[in-house]
Amino acid sequence: MLQDQTILRIPGPSPIPPSVQRAMSQTMIGHRGKETSHMLKNIGPGLKRVFGTEQEVAIIAGSGTAGLETAVVNVVKPGDEVLVVVTGAFGDRFTKICETYNIRTHVLSVDWGKALDPKEVQAYIVEHPEVKVVFTTYCETSTGVLNPIDKLAEAVREVSEALIVVDGVSCVGGVETKMDEWGIDVMVTGSQKAFMLPAGLTFVAASEKAWKVIEENEQPRFYLHLKKYRDNLLKDTTPFTPALSLLFGLEQVLNLLEEEGLENVYKRHTLLMKMTRAAFKAINIPLLTTDEDASPTVTAVQPEDFDAEEFRKVLKQEFTISIAGGQQHLTGKIFRIGHMGYCSPADVLQVISAIEITLMKIGKNIELGKATAAAQLVYLNEGENN
Amino acid sequence: MLQDQTILRIPGPSPIPPSVQRAMSQTMIGHRGKETSHMLKNIGPGLKRVFGTEQEVAIIAGSGTAGLETAVVNVVKPGDEVLVVVTGAFGDRFTKICETYNIRTHVLSVDWGKALDPKEVQAYIVEHPEVKVVFTTYCETSTGVLNPIDKLAEAVREVSEALIVVDGVSCVGGVETKMDEWGIDVMVTGSQKAFMLPAGLTFVAASEKAWKVIEENEQPRFYLHLKKYRDNLLKDTTPFTPALSLLFGLEQVLNLLEEEGLENVYKRHTLLMKMTRAAFKAINIPLLTTDEDASPTVTAVQPEDFDAEEFRKVLKQEFTISIAGGQQHLTGKIFRIGHMGYCSPADVLQVISAIEITLMKIGKNIELGKATAAAQLVYLNEGENN
Numbered sequence: 001m002l003q004d005q006t007i008l009r010i011p012g013p014s015p016i017p018p019s020v021q022r023a024m025s026q027t028m029i030g031h032r033g034k035e036t037s038h039m040l041k042n043i044g045p046g047l048k049r050v051f052g053t054e055q056e057v058a059i060i061a062g063s064g065t066a067g068l069e070t071a072v073v074n075v076v077k078p079g080d081e082v083l084v085v086v087t088g089a090f091g092d093r094f095t096k097i098c099e100t101y102n103i104r105t106h107v108l109s110v111d112w113g114k115a116l117d118p119k120e121v122q123a124y125i126v127e128h129p130e131v132k133v134v135f136t137t138y139c140e141t142s143t144g145v146l147n148p149i150d151k152l153a154e155a156v157r158e159v160s161e162a163l164i165v166v167d168g169v170s171c172v173g174g175v176e177t178k179m180d181e182w183g184i185d186v187m188v189t190g191s192q193k194a195f196m197l198p199a200g201l202t203f204v205a206a207s208e209k210a211w212k213v214i215e216e217n218e219q220p221r222f223y224l225h226l227k228k229y230r231d232n233l234l235k236d237t238t239p240f241t242p243a244l245s246l247l248f249g250l251e252q253v254l255n256l257l258e259e260e261g262l263e264n265v266y267k268r269h270t271l272l273m274k275m276t277r278a279a280f281k282a283i284n285i286p287l288l289t290t291d292e293d294a295s296p297t298v299t300a301v302q303p304e305d306f307d308a309e310e311f312r313k314v315l316k317q318e319f320t321i322s323i324a325g326g327q328q329h330l331t332g333k334i335f336r337i338g339h340m341g342y343c344s345p346a347d348v349l350q351v352i353s354a355i356e357i358t359l360m361k362i363g364k365n366i367e368l369g370k371a372t373a374a375a376q377l378v379y380l381n382e383g384e385n386n
Numbered sequence: 387m388l389q390d391q392t393i394l395r396i397p398g399p400s401p402i403p404p405s406v407q408r409a410m411s412q413t414m415i416g417h418r419g420k421e422t423s424h425m426l427k428n429i430g431p432g433l434k435r436v437f438g439t440e441q442e443v444a445i446i447a448g449s450g451t452a453g454l455e456t457a458v459v460n461v462v463k464p465g466d467e468v469l470v471v472v473t474g475a476f477g478d479r480f481t482k483i484c485e486t487y488n489i490r491t492h493v494l495s496v497d498w499g500k501a502l503d504p505k506e507v508q509a510y511i512v513e514h515p516e517v518k519v520v521f522t523t524y525c526e527t528s529t530g531v532l533n534p535i536d537k538l539a540e541a542v543r544e545v546s547e548a549l550i551v552v553d554g555v556s557c558v559g560g561v562e563t564k565m566d567e568w569g570i571d572v573m574v575t576g577s578q579k580a581f582m583l584p585a586g587l588t589f590v591a592a593s594e595k596a597w598k599v600i601e602e603n604e605q606p607r608f609y610l611h612l613k614k615y616r617d618n619l620l621k622d623t624t625p626f627t628p629a630l631s632l633l634f635g636l637e638q639v640l641n642l643l644e645e646e647g648l649e650n651v652y653k654r655h656t657l658l659m660k661m662t663r664a665a666f667k668a669i670n671i672p673l674l675t676t677d678e679d680a681s682p683t684v685t686a687v688q689p690e691d692f693d694a695e696e697f698r699k700v701l702k703q704e705f706t707i708s709i710a711g712g713q714q715h716l717t718g719k720i721f722r723i724g725h726m727g728y729c730s731p732a733d734v735l736q737v738i739s740a741i742e743i744t745l746m747k748i749g750k751n752i753e754l755g756k757a758t759a760a761a762q763l764v765y766l767n768e769g770e771n772n
Contacts, residue, residue, distance in 0.1 A: 001770050002654060002730040003642040004403040017390040025411070256389040268388060318771055319732040344388040346705040349743075350736035357735075357762050357769075368762045373755025376743050380754075383743075384387050385704055 001320075009351050010324040011141045011170055011298035011338035012193035016249070020196060023252035024245045031244055037236035039251055044233065046254030047203060049262060051187055052178035057205040058229035059250070061243040064169040064190030065093065066224065067202030071135070071165045071186045072097045073221040074206070074214045080132040083108060083124065083162070085116050085152075089142035089327040090167060094135040101219075106131060112330060113143045113300070115293040118155035125160045133163045139171035141193075142327045144300035144336060145293050146175065150182040157183055163210055169193060172203075173257070174269040174297045174340045185210040194269075194297060196256070196341040197249045204229075264384070269296035271382055272339035272348050275375040279352045282374035283359075283366045288334055297340035300326075306364050308335045314361050319354040345379050387706075395737050396710040397527050397556055397684035397724035398579040402635075406582060409638035410631045417630055423622035425637055430619065432640030433589060435648060437573055438564035443591040444615035445636070447629040450555040450576030451479065452610065453588030457521075457551045457572045458483045459607040460592070460600045466518040469494060469510065469548070471502050471538075475528035475713040476553060480521040487605075492517060498716060499529045499686070501679040504541035511546045519549045525557035527579075528713045530686035530722060531679045532561065536568040543569055549596055555579060558589075559643070560655040560683045560726045571596040580655075580683060582642070582727040583635045590615075650770070655682035657768055658725035658734050661761040665738045668760035669745070669752045674720055683726035686712075692750050694721045700747050705740040731765050 008015050016024075029035045040059075047057040060066060076082055076098070083106040084094045098105040108124050110116050116136060125131055134156055139146050153164050163185040168177060172187065174194030179187045185207040192199035204226060206214060214226055228239035257265055273296040280287055280301055288300035303311065308325060309332050315321050326334040339348055353372045360366065394401050402410075415421045426445075433443040446452060462468055462484070469492040470480045484491040494510050496502050502522060511517055520542055525532050539550050549571040554563060558573065560580030565573045570593065577587035590612060592600060600612055614625035643651055659682040666673055666687055674686035689697065694711060695718050701707050712720040725734055739758045746752065 001646065001650065002728065003645045004405045005728070005730055005732075007732060019390045259389045260387065264387065318769070319730070321732065342388065342391070344391055344705070346391075346393060346707065346736050346740050349739035350732050353735035353739050353758050353762065354732050356758075357765055360762075360766055367759075368766075369755030369757075369759025371755075372739050372742075372758045373753075376739065376746075376754045379743055380746055383704065 005320050007319065007321040007350070009338050010322050011336055011340065013199055014193055014196060014338060014341035014343065016198065017196055017256060017342045019256070020249045020252045024249040026245070026248050028244060031238070031242050036242070036244070039247055040233065040236045040238070043247065043251055043254060046258060050173050050177065050257065051205050053180045053187070053205050055205050055207065056230045056233045057203050058226055058233065059238070059242070059247070060202045060204060060224070060229060061200065061240070062202050063199055064188070064202055067169070067188035067190060067204050068093055068167055069097050070202070070204050070224040070226055071188050072101065073219050073224055074217060074226040075163050075165060075186055075210055076101070076103050076133055076219065077213065077217050078219055081106065081128070081130045082133040082135060083128065083131045085121055085134065085136040086110065087114070087116055087137055087143065087145055087147060088112050088140035090140055090169070091137045094167065113145065113288040115145050116147050116152060118148060118151040121152055122155040122159055125156060125162060129160065131160065131162050133165055135165045136167070138166050138168040139175065139295040139297055141170040141298055142330070143288055144295050144298045145289050146171065146295035149184060150178070153183040163213065170340070171295060171297045174265065175295070176266045179205060180207070183207070191246060191250070194340045195250070196253050197246055200243050201246045201250065266296070268384060269340065271345060271379070271384065272296065272343060273299060274382065275345060275348045275378045276337055276339055276352070278374040278378045279371035283371045298336055298338050300334045300336045302334045306359070306362055308332055310362055311335060311358060315354060315358045318358060318361065321351060321354055345383065349375060391706050393705065393707040393736070395724050396708050397722055397726065399585055400579055400582060400724060400727035400729065402584065403582055403642060403728045405642070406635045406638045410635040412631070412634050414630060417624070417628050422628070422630070425633055426619065426622045426624070429633065429637055429640060432644060436559050436563065436643065437589070437591050439566045439573070439591050441591050441593065442616045442619045443589050444612055444619065445624070445628070445633070446588045446590060446610070446615060447586060447626070448588050449585055450574070450588050453555070453574035453576060453590050454479055454553055455483050456588070456590050456610040456612055457574050458487060459605050459610055460603060460612040461549050461551060461572055461596055462487070462489055462519055462605065463599065463603050464605055467492065467514070467516045468519040468521060469514065469517045471507055471520065471522040472496065473500070473502055473523055473529065473531055473533060474498050474526035476526055476555070477523045480553065499531065499674040501531050502533045502538060504534060504537040507538055508541040508545055511542060511548060515546065517546065517548050519551055521551045522553070524552050524554040525561065525681040525683055527556040527684055528716065529674055530681050530684045531675050532557065532681035535570060536564070539569040549599065556726070557681060557683045560651065561681070562652045565591060566593070569593070577632060577636070580726045581636070582639050583632055586629050587632045587636065652682070654770060655726065657731060657765070657770065658682065658729060659685060660768060661731060661734045661764045662723055662725055662738070664760040664764045665757035669757045684722055684724050686720045686722045688720045692745070692748055694718055696748055697721060697744060701740065701744045704744060704747065707737060707740055731769065735761060
């Protein structure tokens with residue numbers, strides 16, 4: 001079997017474009033020098049466009065979890081009560097962080113695989129007016145659900161002054177994000193998903209309304225103090241040592257997004273989702289989510305008559321294609337295909353056609369080419385150059 | 387459209403494995419130092435295995451054409467007559483080199499798309515016993531033909547003492563090559579095809595019988611003097627400045643071939659060829675060569691009812707997939723798909739499924755998924771892990 005090939009179709013980390021790889025291998029420079037300031041000045045506007053905000057977007061060396069914790073320790077004041085709307089494993093992480101800080105945490109759980117219902121959240125807040133912050137997830141990576149955070153923000157605002165904090169880790173950069181327009185107060189994302197970078201950076205932006213809370217908040221925090229990042233960004237520098245090679249890469253990622261055009265990036269992700277979903281529908285393999293709730297960045301499949309783990313193992317063995325399994329109570333019950341960031345329609349066709357062979361290999365009798373044909377038809381009808 | 391993706395399926399240069407890319411980016415070292423000697427010592431045995439020879443394989447900084455010229459100027463003595471068996475554009479190159487050196491050159495031309503017939507070559511030599519060297523091509527890149535050089539060598543030996551010189555540029559490393567066993571006197575190949583490297587190296591090996599001629603040959607040559615390369619290799623060094631980064635890459639390529647196992651490498655190439663051919667047969671698009679004459683490294687397709695150039699253009703536009711057109715009188719009449727070196731069954735599935743869409747895009751009405759299904763079936767029946 002061909003050596004040294006790895007086809008990464010898990011929902012993050014995602015593959016890295018060659019020009020980004022090259023950018024990251026640049027020689028180290030002094031991070032307090034003019035070149036780094038110049039780079040930070042360059043990065044700022046592109047990052048704001050991706051977030052759909054005019055606020056500064058903090059760049060923190062850390063994983064997505066560091067970004068989530070940054071949100072918690074900056075916007076939750078000691079004594080505040082918060083609501084976490086949990087739609088899967090990553091929503092749950094907010095709960096754990098809040099509980100660590102002894103924050104009184106309400107949890108509204110939604111069945112895994114379903115999107116949150118803004119009206120239900122609204123009703124909960126009406127019953128619990130003491131909730132000061134609502135935490136939720138934009139794309140729930142563990143289920144492939146895209147939550148309607150625009151409608152959620154609207155529904156919350158109708159009844160409450162609560163801040164709305166969104167974990168956008170597995171979709172910002174691949175899915176339209178209009179933080180300011182939608183009234184999201186804190187948006188967090190990471191570098192290793194739609195941002196096409198290795199893990200190691202987390203990006204956090206806050207609204208004016210959130211900044212008022214952050215500035216007055218007496219919750220102790222040092223490394224994750226968001227104000228330090230913003231104040232330094234305004235002087236084109238960083239409060240702590242930046243992860244320089246990742247910044248080199250980020251600069252190039254923003255160039256690539258700009259070249260493609262953000263609208264086209266979002267359309268491409270939607271196309272990849274539709275191709276993937278059509279393929280499984282064509283061969284009657286159930287999807288975990290409805291079309292309406294589905295995320296453009298990751299698709300979860302829930303097989304009924306074959307073993308998800310065996311399927312993943314054989315796909316890897318035969319084609320070096322990695323896809324993800326289920327998490328927590330969905331372990332062994334679903335598999336998840338990432339189609340985010342550096343992923344093209346040709347890449348989805350490759351995965352689908354390899355999956356057809358893999359299904360036959362594990363004993364499921366399908367009509368070869370049928371799933372591929374369904375994905376091809378989506379491309380023909382809705383493809384990029386139409 | 388996704389930026390920074392290029393899917394290279396031309397018959398060379400071929401894509402470069404990431405570990406080879408990394409190896410090539412090593413810091414430069416002194417090429418007269420111990421590390422370079424150590425590397426050359428490491429490279430030798432692997433290269434010999436690929437050639438199927440116990441002779442030294444010269445590593446020359448130059449393109450494949452430099453390798454072909456090396457063969458000519460080293461084994462053709464002034465006044466010698468030679469025969470070039472031409473089966474396509476690259477066979478023709480031997481003729482041009484020989485004519486440049488005012489060598490009396492017989493040419494036996496075979497229809498493009500067909501393999502040479504050893505009996506016909508034998509008959510020609512019987513009629514022209516003054517022929518001292520027979521030049522031919524192992525894989526004719528311009529047509530996707532694999533010539534039966536083992537049978538050719540046998541047929542020539544039956545009637546003549548002529549040396550047999552083979553251009554193996556587009557297949558050695560991807561197709562079984564037993565230079566010693568088959569009685570090939572000079573074998574030439576390049577780095578940018580089945581060797582998975584950038585262009586810039588050419589490899590040349592000669593038989594004992596050829597060495598006798600080379601050592602006595604008074605034909606002037608300086609850089610391309612094969613004896614200098616062999617004598618220096620025996621001392622683990624090179625006569626001229628080596629292309630060091632390509633040597634770093636070559637060392638890693640040989641590791642990868644060793645890890646996969648040469649037999650498996652050859653089986654993989656045959657599988658890729660069969661998958662590709664089955665796909666076009668399934669949708670009734672004619673192939674240029676018969677199954678018997680087909681090369682495991684490149685497939686030429688001869689469409690009857692659509693324009694090859696428009697097809698290539700749309701495939702590139704829609705999917706960034708590059709395939710090759712025809713050369714010389716086949717320009718505009720055929721297209722060629724490279725499936726050599728760093729190419730897996732998943733890569734072939736990707737090209738085929740993208741090709742189906744492209745055919746529809748240019749107005750050819752095919753049943754979507756049918757070509758992919760045919761390739762999938764070949765994999766299921768003859769795949770690597772069966």
